[in-house]
Amino acid sequence: MTRHILTAALTAGIAAGAFVAGTANTAVAQDCDWTPDRPVTYIVPWGAGGGTDANSRMLASMLEEHFGQPFNVVNRTGGNGVVGHTAIANAEPDGHTVGAVTVEIATMHWAGLTDLDHTGITPIALIDIVPASVTVAADSEFESLEDVLAYADENPGELTASGTAQGGIWHLALAGMLNAEGMDPQAIRWIPSDGAASGMQELMAGGVDMVTVALSEALAQVQAGELEALAYMHDEPMGALPDVPLTAEVLDSGWTLAAYITISGPGGMPENIACSYANAVEEITQTDEWAEFKEGRGAEVVFRGGEDLRTYIENSDESLGETMQAIGLAQ
DSSP states (O other), X not given: OHHHHHIIIIIHHHHHHOBOTTSOOTTSOSOOOOOOSSOEEEEESSOTTSHHHHHHHHHHHHHHHHXXXXXXXXXXXXXXXXXXXXXXXXXXXXXXXXXXXXXXXXXXXXXXXXXXXXXXXXXXXXXXXXXXXXXXXXXOSOOSHHHHHHHHHHSTTTOEEEXXXXXXXXXXXXXXXXXXXXXXXXXXXXXXXXXXXXXXXXXXXXXXXXXXXXXXXXXXXXXXXXXXXXEESSSSOBTTBTTSOBXXXXXXXXXXXXXXXXXXXXXXXXXXXXXXXXXHHHHHHTSHHHHHHHHHTTOOOOBEEHHHHHHHHHHHHHHHHHHHHHTTOOO
């Protein structure tokens, strides 16, 4: 049941409307005349060096060129994503503060960390879909995901993993996978971090046994031979790493999980501001520069905006809540 909930909400939903660059999205208004008249703060709730940070910095740079105003990226980490997301939600909705609202907007409140949920922000545009992975150090004793699960089943609690905060999406990826395979969700202990970059640093330092971050976040380290990807929590291979086994194929449960990254604003942002941003982002996602950036990260070019995006976030909130309840992570 858990596997089908997440697959339907976070993977199949991509085909329903995570549009590739160059495809028109009629959910985004076409006549919006707002532009920022001073520098814009772009808040990232996660640490520098991770996938959310990289996507946000690239988009901020291109928005700066588009609007002719500085876009200053600020990493507001802490509280399992609560600090940064709250800063976005509580800002003045005048268009001069936007930020990277991630899938954690659909998990933090279920975990009892905050009352903030998707109703407190204004979704503008989806810019990334990020399937999880199971990634180990290059010198790991484990050669396959099956090896990891067999060891964890026989030695519950001995192995450790990291990649985000307690209850964050990459923790949910691990616990949900274990649950879907009929194992104790705690069979591999979670060591919290403030994002993918710090989790991978801990892995390379020998502090944990694996990370379950997005494969795109670990791409450079895997290609450099510093890390090894044992599995991709998806049903289609990553173009940059086509030989990484798919959990949809190697696991009995067929478990998959993909997170998302958006650019969003505070709740109550006026429609003309939100659609001006959405139109700008749609234009950016159709450029060769953006396509080359995404290709370099092994990721697809996606776009979704307007009410379609809001519905997508609402559906993922409901489905992830059900999943967190099923594996004992909801409060």
